[in-house]
Structures are given as C-alpha cells and as structure tokens.
Amino acid sequence: MFDKKYLRNFDFIMLATVCAIMLISLGIISSATIINITGDPNYFVRRQAVLFIIGFFVMLVVITTDYTQFYRFAPHLYVLNLLLLGAVLVFGRDAGGAQRWISLKVFDLQPSEFAKVIVIISLARHLVSREGNFDSPFSPIPFFLHIAVPMAVIFLQPDLGTSLVFIVIVFGMLFMAGARVRHLLFYAVSGIAVGLPLMWKVLKDYQKMRLLVFLNPEKDPMGFGWQLRQSMIAIGSGGLRGKGLFEGTQSQLEFLPAQHTDFIFSVLAEELGFVGAVVLLLLFLLLIYRIVRTAAVARDTFGSLVCIGVASMLTFQVLVNIGMTVGIMPVTGLPLPFVSYGGNSLWANMIAVGLVLNIGMRRHRLMF
Amino acid sequence: MSKSMLKRLRIFMLLVFLAMSVLAARLYWLQVYQYDFYFARAETNRIRELPVTAARGEIFDRNGEILVANRPGFTVSLLDLPKREQPAVIAYLSELLEMAEEQIREAIAKQQFRAFAPIRLKRDVSAEVVAKIGERRMDLPGVIIETEPIRYYAKDNFAAHVLGYTSTIPPELWQQKRAEGQAYRLTDQIGITGIESTYENYLRGNDGKLFVEVNKHGRRIRVLGKEDPVPGHSLHLTIDARLQEIVESSLAEVIQDGIAAGNTQMGRGAVVALDPRNGEILAMASYPDYNPNTLREDILKLQSDPNDPLNHKALRGGYPVGSTFKMAVAVAALEEGLINAGSIITCTGRKQFFPGDVPRACFDNRVHGALNVRDAIARSCNIFFFELGVRLGIDRLTTYAESLGFGKVTGITDLAGERPGVLLRRQPGRRWNPGDVLTASIGQGHMISPLQLANYTAMLANGGIHYRPYLVKEVITQQGETVYRAQPEILNNPGYSDRTWQAVQKGMEATTLPGGTGSSLRHLPVRVAGKTGSAESSPGKMPHSLFVGYAPAEAPEIAIALIVEHGGLGYQAAVPLTNLIFSRYYADR
Structure with missing residues (x-):
C-alpha cells in the first residue's frame, strides 16, 4: 500500500539532484561522442538516455518496495551476488585484459557494479545484528571477512578500483555502526602495511604502472602517462569558463x-x-548531504547504515575518478557516478539512491 | 538516533566536504592558476604547421628577357589514405607512377602520426598522369594532386653553366646549412651550381605556413589559417641574351663544322665577353653544354661524356695562353723603356739566343724582317718577343704579367670555384734555364682560364683597369624594390702610360688589317682589334686555337676571349668564330 505520507517524506531534492547530474552527463556524453565508431553522432547519448529511463523504472521498483524486504532477503542477495561474480570468472567476456562482463546479447552485465550495492545491504544487516557490541578490538573482523569474498573475486577479474570501493564501504559503515575509531585506525594502518606489499606481488605490471604514473607522468610518456597529461591539458586549458560545449x-x-x-x-x-x-x-556534495541527512532521520539502524554505505561508495568514486583526471590519484578506471557512459554503473548507482529515497520516505513508523 | 551517531554523521560529512574541497582546489590550480600553461599546451597539441614552398626568384638578362622562371608542376601525394583501400590504391599508383609498391609503402610508413601532411610520392608528373588520376578520382581516396613551382630554364641550354641548376638538397649540404644556422627541409630545393648556388639566399624566398588542426592521430581536421610564402628575389644579370645566344650557336657551329671537316680532336671550347668599361660579363659560354630542364634524365650520359659537358670551362678551364701573351711582353718592354713604338727589331726567322739553347724560330720559319712592336703583334713574330723577353729577364716579365692578371684569379664572386691559373716564373728551388724566358715570352707554360683571358683583354682595351667581373647587376624584390645593385669595382690599375697602351692597341688593331694574323676580320661592320693565339697542347695533338680582341676598336664595348680546343692555329678556328660572332652581333650596323 502506498501511503500519502511517503510522498510528503519523499526527498525530491535528492531526486532532482540526480536528474541534474544526469542532464549534465547527457550533454557531455553527447559532446564527447560526436565522432564515434558507429558513425551516428547521437548513438551514445541516445543509448544512455534510454538506459537512464530504464534505470528510472528500476529505481521506482526499488523505492516502492519496503526496504525491510531488502533486509529480509539480504543473505539471498549476498549468495546471488557471489554466484554472479563467479559466473563472470567462468563465462566472462574478455575486454582490455579484464573479465568483468557477462554478455546478455543486448547488454553486457557487469555484476561487480551491483555487488557494491548488494554488499551494502547485506553488510548493514550483518552490522545491525551486532549493534552496540564493538568494544573488542576483534569485533570488526567478521565484517572484513564479509566483504573479503566478493572483493577478492573482483580483485581477480582484475578490477582493483572496484575492489577498493568495498574497503571504503566497510570502514564507512563500521564507523557509523559505532566501531571504535582507534580500532578502525589500527586496521587501516596495518591493512596498508600488510596489504600493500602483498597486493604489489599480485598486481600485473600495467596495473602497477597505472597506479604510480600520476606521481610522475614522464615515466610512461606513451601510455598512461600520456593519457594523464592529455587529461590535465584538457582540464587546465578549459580555464574559468571553459571552451564551450562541443568546443x-x-x-x-x-x-x-x-x-x-x-x-x-x-x-x-x-x-x-x-x-x-x-x-x-x-x-x-548536495547529493551526498541529502543521503547523510537521510541516514540521520532513518527509522532504524539498518536504514542509516545503508545510507552511509551509499554515501561512502559515491564519495569514494567521485574522489578517485576526478582525482585521477586532475592527476592527484592513481589511474584506477572507476567510472564517475551518474556521469560516465555505461548502464551497469548507472543502474547500480540509481538502485543505491533508490534505496536511500526508500529509507527516507519511510522514516516514520506507519500506524496500522 | 543517538547523539554519538549524529556526531559521527557530522564527522563523515566533514570528511566528504574536505574531499570535495581538495578536488576543487586542484581544479582551481589547473584551470585558473596554470591556465596559460595548459592552454598553450592544448594549442600546440592541435595545431601543426605545414610549409608552403615559396617560388624561387626569377632570373632575367640585362634587357629584361626571362632566363629562369617557375612553372607549375603537378605532384602526386597521399593524404589520409584509408587503410582498407591501401592495397588497391598502392597497386594502381605503382603502375601509373612507375614506382615500386615497396617505395610507396615506405613513404606511408614514414608519415605515421603525420597524416595531416601530404606524403609526396612523385614530383612533376605529366598532364597525362594528372588526367588519369582525375578520371579515377572515386577509386583513389586520399590521392591528391598538389601544384608546386618547378624550376624552368626558359631557353634550355642557354648559359647553362652560368645559371647553374637546383636540386633537392643533398644531405651533406643540409647539415652544412644547418650548422650555418639556415633551416632547410630535407625535401627543399637548393641551388647547386652557378648563379643558382651563389645567389641562393636571394633566390630562395621565405616559405609560407599552413596552420592545420589535427587530432591525436595526426589526422587533418581542418585548415585554420595561412601565412603566404614570400617569393624569392629576381636577379637581373649583366648577360646580354642576344650576344650569349650568338656566342653559343657560333661556338657550336665552328666546333661541329671542324669535326665535320675531319678534325676529330675538336669538341670543346669556351668564350667569354666582358664590357671593358665596367667588368660586366656579357656572354659566357662553354661547349659542350647541357639542358638543366632535363638534367635529371640526362645526368648519366653527361657524366660519361669525354667532353665533360657539366664542366664550366669558361670559369674553371686551364689553357696555355699562346701568342695572346705577347701584348703583356710588349707592355713590359714599353713600360720599362726597352723599346718605344718605333723601335725596330729584325726577324731572321730563326735564332739561337743562348749558347746550348735550341735555335728558336717563328712559325713555319717565316722571316718577318724589320719590325716595330705594332707589326710584331699584328704578324705574331716570335723572334721579336723572344728578344724582348731576353732584354726584360724573367723577373721583370713576371711582375708585369702578374699586374695584367696572369696567374691570378679575376676576383669574380658571382660564381664559385675560380682557379688562379699558372704563370711560368722563376721559383726558388727549381732549376731555371736561360732559355725558359723565351718559352715564357711567347705564352707557353702559362695556364689561364677563358674568364681570366677575357679580363686581360679588357685591361688591354681600357688601358689597364682590372674591374671585378660580375654577372648580377641587380637584385629586385617581388614588389620591385632594389635590394642590391652592383657597382663596377676596380681591383687593380697598374697605371702604365697611355703611350704604352696605345702602342699595344695599335698592334692589336693591325692584326685585323691586311697582313695581320686576323685579317679576315677586316670585313666586319665593326673595327675589331685583337690577337690570335695557337697554343701548344699535348704532344701529337692539334694546338688550341685562341683569339682575344675587342670591338669597336676605337671605343671598346666588348672584350672577348675565345678558345677552341685543338682547333688548330688561331686563324683556323678562333678567328672564324670571332668573325661569326661579331658579324651576327653587329649585323644591323
């Protein structure tokens, strides 16, 4: 049943913010793909618009489904997630040296994008079950294990950027759930101290180059260094007002x-x-503020935690993507939420925002 | 929600805000603070400059007749040939342009990432090739026809050695020019010889630029702008095209007639005509010559020709002077007061001058009897000049000969590669026989170039003034502005007395009178003064036939030196040649 109260509590500002970002995205995609391999200058922008409309309906479904349903089916989702990620490793389509997609004829599914949202849900439920029980320094460990499995599979694809998102999500949500800051700092520092050298051994050469090149673009003048420099030239030469759309x-x-x-x-x-x-x-900033605000007013801890998970995910992706283009972050290949072309990331992010809107409009207990 | 959770939410939001602020600060740094730097980088990224070849300056004769110009030539080039179409297009072009397919592929490979610049496949193709490519336009994507100025020598062989030729810059020269701070492209044309080379800097002009916008693959997107090329300056020469043509055709005629008459040793010759009043070179011909328009096709044949058509004989040839040297001896003797115009020496036809020396004779053992200097020159008496040589001694003779330009360069700067020649003289450490002065006195043992001989003749005509010979009168910009105007330059004037010059000139005038060695020139419409020469060449070969002279004798405006190799005695080839030249040149008098 749909209550009028839901409409009153619905965060139209958040939805409008997403739509505004989307509109900017369509304009920029249009400009960036005027010349493309299909020969149709509007191919990509049309496709992205269609993906957005489909995503909108998916988001509507997510919004109208009481989020307690997600709580209920969180373990199932978690397992489904692992199955999909496993399927990628088995049936995945190879592209650019990485297996990330399952080809579905009209659409290539990228389960790792949805994995982030699913893990936010399942991790929230997991955290709720341990609420108020974070005195022990060992208490965060089960949650690290919770994310470790999907993260490892994605890391093996290999998709370093996306796997790092999980770490940010788990730290963000642990922090909100009430974990001790000193414990979290300890795990962060020791994680870096142990994980980084370990990771270095597993990484392929081109991945290492991508990670390091922003420190010294001259090191790789033909490959990633060149890309990075071209990106900085593009941004710098835009100046205060820019060269104009399509210019x-x-x-x-x-x-x-x-x-x-x-x-x-x-x-x-x-x-x-x-x-x-x-x-x-x-x-x-406005979008994330509205999400964090939703976290504050959510009717239960599960809702708050999901909001914080989504906010952590979006913040990290914005920071890493834009940081990469301006040369202060490694080249990791994370898309910019709602702006980069592509359906998987767009839908995953719309589902995530749909969840937050859902939580926001159900902030007061309904009277039966 | 608990208070502690709210606090954590605030901390979380603060961290988000900080992250965004870092990004904004970085953006401000790149886009506002370093804007100029990055904007410049973006511009150099997208804009490429393509050179637009400037037309080379034109060359005219003294009367404004065009000698060297440029004609539009068609060049077949490739611009952005689609990969898919490559094999078919390459195969077709290979056949049409008669180039190996490999060559075309190499050219394409070299231009990778420079697809904005046309790949030049073949320069100066025929109109037929252009038409064929035009017909198949649709099947030949990326093939373009460019027009480029091609050097054109309007009168083909005319003054070929003087004008010189151009070619694509050789790698060594490219490096040398680079070291001198002159930027040439490896495909640039440059003057290699003659005026084309010495006046390269005036003729070359400044290339223009085409500003082209390119993408990251170097593919041309559009033309942004153009900087027009500045054509090279025009040269106006001292050469008189009419005289030059007469000289060339007459020289060829005499040599070919001689060969036809059975003198197979003939085949080379040179003529230089100067204006004795200022040093302007009016004509300068070397035989055989070549056609610079077809040089590339003819080069192998020319290089294997025993008569060496590429050699600039008029400038760089070295010839024995023969009897044309006798005026120098006369000047020395007159100037030293050893004789005067009336002094008589008796020719006995044959005389032994030094004990142990072979008896010396006049040509054919002819006995000239009592002679003054005038008749001695006119009849080319050896005994008379042997006697003067003995009286002068070799050292005084050397001094005077040098003052008249023997053994020295004329100082021409408009052409490169002049050599000083040889003056037979006493040299420390080398044995000198008393009889050697006799050899020197009748011009044997010295070597001289036709240009030097003409300069000597001009000094005899103008009373001893050595002007620097020159070819370029004026350099004029495309707008008609004069940037260089040659001034007659006196390099030397020994200041000998008028009486000396007059005595010698009288002798040269008598040469072309009845009884003189060049008496056949007396029928010309103009009075010619001169002197024949028959210079011993290699043993067993016909002597070189020489003549030096000037006209009109009473007010000289042309001083001329002629050498027909192995043409026999002076009157056999050089005098008839002089006759032809002057009769044609002064035909309307």
Missing part, C-alpha cells in the same frame, strides 16, 4: 582517452571550465 579541442580531436567513460570529467572541465566543474562538485 573542447582536446576532446573533439580525440586527445583524451576513454573520454565518454573514465575521463568524461576531463571533457566537462575543458568545455564547461572551472565553473562547470565546481557546479558538478556542488551537486555531488
């Missing part, structure tokens, strides 16, 4: 790598300038 020389002349996906922010910053870039940052 970016770096993007229109194809100097930018992956300019409608990972490096779409470079196109935005070149064509819309510092002003446009800051507007986008403010929109993200």
Whole structure:
C-alpha cells in the first residue's frame, strides 16, 4: 500500500539532484561522442538516455518496495551476488585484459557494479545484528571477512578500483555502526602495511604502472602517462569558463582517452571550465548531504547504515575518478557516478539512491 | 538516533566536504592558476604547421628577357589514405607512377602520426598522369594532386653553366646549412651550381605556413589559417641574351663544322665577353653544354661524356695562353723603356739566343724582317718577343704579367670555384734555364682560364683597369624594390702610360688589317682589334686555337676571349668564330 505520507517524506531534492547530474552527463556524453565508431553522432547519448529511463523504472521498483524486504532477503542477495561474480570468472567476456562482463546479447552485465550495492545491504544487516557490541578490538573482523569474498573475486577479474570501493564501504559503515575509531585506525594502518606489499606481488605490471604514473607522468610518456597529461591539458586549458560545449579541442580531436567513460570529467572541465566543474562538485556534495541527512532521520539502524554505505561508495568514486583526471590519484578506471557512459554503473548507482529515497520516505513508523 | 551517531554523521560529512574541497582546489590550480600553461599546451597539441614552398626568384638578362622562371608542376601525394583501400590504391599508383609498391609503402610508413601532411610520392608528373588520376578520382581516396613551382630554364641550354641548376638538397649540404644556422627541409630545393648556388639566399624566398588542426592521430581536421610564402628575389644579370645566344650557336657551329671537316680532336671550347668599361660579363659560354630542364634524365650520359659537358670551362678551364701573351711582353718592354713604338727589331726567322739553347724560330720559319712592336703583334713574330723577353729577364716579365692578371684569379664572386691559373716564373728551388724566358715570352707554360683571358683583354682595351667581373647587376624584390645593385669595382690599375697602351692597341688593331694574323676580320661592320693565339697542347695533338680582341676598336664595348680546343692555329678556328660572332652581333650596323 502506498501511503500519502511517503510522498510528503519523499526527498525530491535528492531526486532532482540526480536528474541534474544526469542532464549534465547527457550533454557531455553527447559532446564527447560526436565522432564515434558507429558513425551516428547521437548513438551514445541516445543509448544512455534510454538506459537512464530504464534505470528510472528500476529505481521506482526499488523505492516502492519496503526496504525491510531488502533486509529480509539480504543473505539471498549476498549468495546471488557471489554466484554472479563467479559466473563472470567462468563465462566472462574478455575486454582490455579484464573479465568483468557477462554478455546478455543486448547488454553486457557487469555484476561487480551491483555487488557494491548488494554488499551494502547485506553488510548493514550483518552490522545491525551486532549493534552496540564493538568494544573488542576483534569485533570488526567478521565484517572484513564479509566483504573479503566478493572483493577478492573482483580483485581477480582484475578490477582493483572496484575492489577498493568495498574497503571504503566497510570502514564507512563500521564507523557509523559505532566501531571504535582507534580500532578502525589500527586496521587501516596495518591493512596498508600488510596489504600493500602483498597486493604489489599480485598486481600485473600495467596495473602497477597505472597506479604510480600520476606521481610522475614522464615515466610512461606513451601510455598512461600520456593519457594523464592529455587529461590535465584538457582540464587546465578549459580555464574559468571553459571552451564551450562541443568546443573542447582536446576532446573533439580525440586527445583524451576513454573520454565518454573514465575521463568524461576531463571533457566537462575543458568545455564547461572551472565553473562547470565546481557546479558538478556542488551537486555531488548536495547529493551526498541529502543521503547523510537521510541516514540521520532513518527509522532504524539498518536504514542509516545503508545510507552511509551509499554515501561512502559515491564519495569514494567521485574522489578517485576526478582525482585521477586532475592527476592527484592513481589511474584506477572507476567510472564517475551518474556521469560516465555505461548502464551497469548507472543502474547500480540509481538502485543505491533508490534505496536511500526508500529509507527516507519511510522514516516514520506507519500506524496500522 | 543517538547523539554519538549524529556526531559521527557530522564527522563523515566533514570528511566528504574536505574531499570535495581538495578536488576543487586542484581544479582551481589547473584551470585558473596554470591556465596559460595548459592552454598553450592544448594549442600546440592541435595545431601543426605545414610549409608552403615559396617560388624561387626569377632570373632575367640585362634587357629584361626571362632566363629562369617557375612553372607549375603537378605532384602526386597521399593524404589520409584509408587503410582498407591501401592495397588497391598502392597497386594502381605503382603502375601509373612507375614506382615500386615497396617505395610507396615506405613513404606511408614514414608519415605515421603525420597524416595531416601530404606524403609526396612523385614530383612533376605529366598532364597525362594528372588526367588519369582525375578520371579515377572515386577509386583513389586520399590521392591528391598538389601544384608546386618547378624550376624552368626558359631557353634550355642557354648559359647553362652560368645559371647553374637546383636540386633537392643533398644531405651533406643540409647539415652544412644547418650548422650555418639556415633551416632547410630535407625535401627543399637548393641551388647547386652557378648563379643558382651563389645567389641562393636571394633566390630562395621565405616559405609560407599552413596552420592545420589535427587530432591525436595526426589526422587533418581542418585548415585554420595561412601565412603566404614570400617569393624569392629576381636577379637581373649583366648577360646580354642576344650576344650569349650568338656566342653559343657560333661556338657550336665552328666546333661541329671542324669535326665535320675531319678534325676529330675538336669538341670543346669556351668564350667569354666582358664590357671593358665596367667588368660586366656579357656572354659566357662553354661547349659542350647541357639542358638543366632535363638534367635529371640526362645526368648519366653527361657524366660519361669525354667532353665533360657539366664542366664550366669558361670559369674553371686551364689553357696555355699562346701568342695572346705577347701584348703583356710588349707592355713590359714599353713600360720599362726597352723599346718605344718605333723601335725596330729584325726577324731572321730563326735564332739561337743562348749558347746550348735550341735555335728558336717563328712559325713555319717565316722571316718577318724589320719590325716595330705594332707589326710584331699584328704578324705574331716570335723572334721579336723572344728578344724582348731576353732584354726584360724573367723577373721583370713576371711582375708585369702578374699586374695584367696572369696567374691570378679575376676576383669574380658571382660564381664559385675560380682557379688562379699558372704563370711560368722563376721559383726558388727549381732549376731555371736561360732559355725558359723565351718559352715564357711567347705564352707557353702559362695556364689561364677563358674568364681570366677575357679580363686581360679588357685591361688591354681600357688601358689597364682590372674591374671585378660580375654577372648580377641587380637584385629586385617581388614588389620591385632594389635590394642590391652592383657597382663596377676596380681591383687593380697598374697605371702604365697611355703611350704604352696605345702602342699595344695599335698592334692589336693591325692584326685585323691586311697582313695581320686576323685579317679576315677586316670585313666586319665593326673595327675589331685583337690577337690570335695557337697554343701548344699535348704532344701529337692539334694546338688550341685562341683569339682575344675587342670591338669597336676605337671605343671598346666588348672584350672577348675565345678558345677552341685543338682547333688548330688561331686563324683556323678562333678567328672564324670571332668573325661569326661579331658579324651576327653587329649585323644591323
């Protein structure tokens, strides 16, 4: 049953913020893909618009389903998630040296994108079961194990960027759940001390190069270093007001790598300038603020934790993606939420925001 | 919600805000603070400059007749040939342009990431090739026809050695020019010889630029702008095209007639005509010559020709002077007061001058009897000049000969590669026989170039003034502005007395009168003064036939030196050649 109260409590500002980011995204995708392999200048922007509309309906379904259902089916979702991730390893489509997709004829499914949202749900339920029980320094360990399995599978694809998102999610949610800050700091520091050298052994050379190149782009003048420099040239040359939509020389002349996906922010910053870039940052800040605000008013801890999980995920992805394009973060290949071209990331993020909207509008217990 | 959770939410939000602020600060740094730097980088990323070849300056004769120009040539180039179409297009072009497919593929490979610049496949193709490519336009994507100025020598062989030729810059020269701070592209044309080489800096012009926007693959997106090339400056030469043509055709005629008459040793020759009043070179011909328009096709044949058509004989040839040297001896003797215009020496036809020396004779043992200097020159009496040589001694003779330019360069700067020649003289450490002065007195043992001989003749005509010979009168920009105007330059004037010059000139005038060695020139419409020469060449070969002279004798405007190798005695080849030249040149007098 749909209650009028839900409508009153619905966070239209959050939805409008997402729509505004989407509109900017469509404009930039349009500009970035005027010249593309299909020969149809509107191919990508049309496709992304369709994906957004489909995503909107998916989000509606998520919103209208009482989120307690997600709580209930969290373990099932977790298992389904592992099955899908496993399927990627077995049936996955190879692209650019990584297996991330399952080909479904019209659409390539990328389970790792949805895994983030599923883990947020299952981790929230897991945390709720231990609520108020974080005195022991060992108490966070089960939650690390909770994320470790999906994270490891994704790491093996290999998709380092996405697997790192899980770490941020677990720390963010543990923090909200009430874990001791000193415990979290201890695990963070020791995780870095132990995990980093370990990871270094597993990483392939091109991954190491991608991670380090932002420190010294000259080291790899032809590959990632070149990409990075082109991105910084694009952004820097945009100046205060930008060169105008469709007028970016770096993007229109194809100097930018992956300019409608990972490096779409470079196109935005070149064509819309510092002003446009800051507007986008403010929109993200507003979106995350509304999510955090929802966390504060949620009717239960599960809701609050899901909100914080979503906020952590979005913040980290924005920071890492934009940080990469401006040369202060490693090249990890994380898409910019709601802006980069591609359906999986878009839908996963819309589902995540749908969950938050859901939690927000059900903030007061309903009287029967 | 508990208070502690709210506090943690605030901390969380603060961290998010900090993260966004870091990004905003970084963006401010890149986009506002370092904007100029990155904007410049973006511009150099997208803009490439393509050179637009400037047309080379044109060359005219003294009367404005065009000698060297540029004609539009068609070049077949590739611009952005789609990969899919490559094999078919390459195969077709290979056949049409008669190039190996491999060559075309190499050219394409070299241009990777420079697809904005056309790949030049073949320069100066025929109109037929252009038409064929035009017909198949649709099947030949990326194949373009560019027009480029091609050097064009309007009169083919005309003054070929003087004008010189151009070619694609050789790698050594490219490096040398680079070291001198002159930037040439490896495909640039440059003057290799002659005026084309010495006046390269005036002729070359400044290339223009085409600003092209490219993408990251170097593919041309559009043309942003253009900086027009500045054509090279025009040269106006001292050469008189009419005289040059007469000289060339007459020289060829005499040599070919001689060969036809059975003198197979003939085949080379050179003529230089100067204006004795200022040093302007009016004509400068070397035989055989070549056609610079077809040089590339002819080069192998030319290089294997025993008569060496590429050699600039008029400038760089070395010839024995023969009897044309006798005026120098006369000047020395007159100037030293050993004789005067009326002094008589008796020719007995044959005389032994030094004990142990072979008896010396006049040509054919002819006995000239009592002679003054005028008749001695006119009839080319050896005994007379042997006697003067003995009286002068070799050292005084050397001094005077040098003052008249023997054994020295003329100082021409408009052409490169002049050599000083040889003056037979006493040299420390080398044995000197008393009889050697006799050899020197009749011009044997010295070597001289036709240009030097003409300069000597001009000094005889103008009373001893050595002007620097020059070829370029004026350099004029495309706008008609004069950037260089040659001034006659006196390099030397020994200041000998008028009486000396007059006595010698009288002798040269008498040469072309009845009884003189060049008496056949007396029928010309203009009075010619001169002197024949028959210079011993290699043993068993015909002597070189020489003539030096000037006209009109009473007010000289042309001083000329002619050498027909192995043409026989002076009157056999060089005098008839002089006759042809002057009769044609002064035909309307």
